[in-house]
Amino acid sequence: xxxxxxxxxxxxxxxxxxxxxxxxxxxxxxxxxxxxxxxxxxxxxxxxxxxxxxxxxxxxxxxxxxxxxxxxxxxxxxxxxxxxxxxxxxxxxxxxxxxxxxxxxxxxxxxxxxxxxxxxxxxxxxxxxxxxxxxxxxxxxxxxxxxxxxxxxxxxxxxxxxxxxxxxxxx
Numbered sequence: 084x085x086x087x088x089x090x091x092x093x094x095x096x097x098x099x100x101x102x103x104x105x106x107x108x109x110x111x112x113x114x115x116x117x118x119x120x121x122x123x124x125x126x127x128x129x130x131x132x133x134x135x136x137x138x139x140x141x142x143x144x145x146x147x148x149x150x151x152x153x154x155x156x157x158x159x160x161x162x163x164x165x166x167x168x169x170x171x172x173x174x175x176x177x178x179x180x181x182x183x184x185x186x187x188x189x190x191x192x193x194x195x196x197x198x199x200x201x202x203x204x205x206x207x208x209x210x211x212x213x214x215x216x217x218x219x220x221x222x223x224x225x226x227x228x229x230x231x232x233x234x235x236x237x238x239x240x241x242x243x244x245x246x247x248x249x250x251x252x253x254x
Contacts, residue, residue: 089203096158101127105226105238127225138215141208141211150208152208153209155213168188174186174187174200183207185206187203190202231243
């Protein structure tokens with residue numbers, strides 16, 4: 084993949100967070116590296132997909148190429164970020180020679196006509212393990228999904244289209 088406009092290199096800390104009540108949450112990745120700190124806002128489904136991909140790739144790597152690398156918990160993040168943007172697309176990769184994972188983020192505002200990523204950083208396997216567990220917890224903490232229509236159930240209730248609009252409690 085092309086070089087990013089903001090190439091942060093190896094991340095020293097990475098985390099994910101959700102801000103707001105369920106149904107109104109905003110999601111972001113937080114990255115700190117020697118080159119600065121970044122806040123990358125994204126949709127819940129994008130963040131969930133990042134976690135799924137890390138989980139699948141790390142499970143395969145741990146089977147085929149185990150390492151003794153310990154999990155790396157995130158450090159505290161600054162109050163203000165050097166880079167704060169909304170991602171339109173997230174690209175993920177693995178650099179086998181370095182045993183590092185790459186995160187490429189494409190800026191929503193500049194997505195038209197540009198093929199190169201806006202942001203890039205690299206994570207260790209231990210950082211990714213901790214990050215994917217955090218992402219799983221954030222996604223699971225959201226609104227329940229209706230078992231009938233598979234849409235989120237709002238805290239105020241849910242008029243399920245498959246229940247013909249009745250407000251029967253879905254559990």
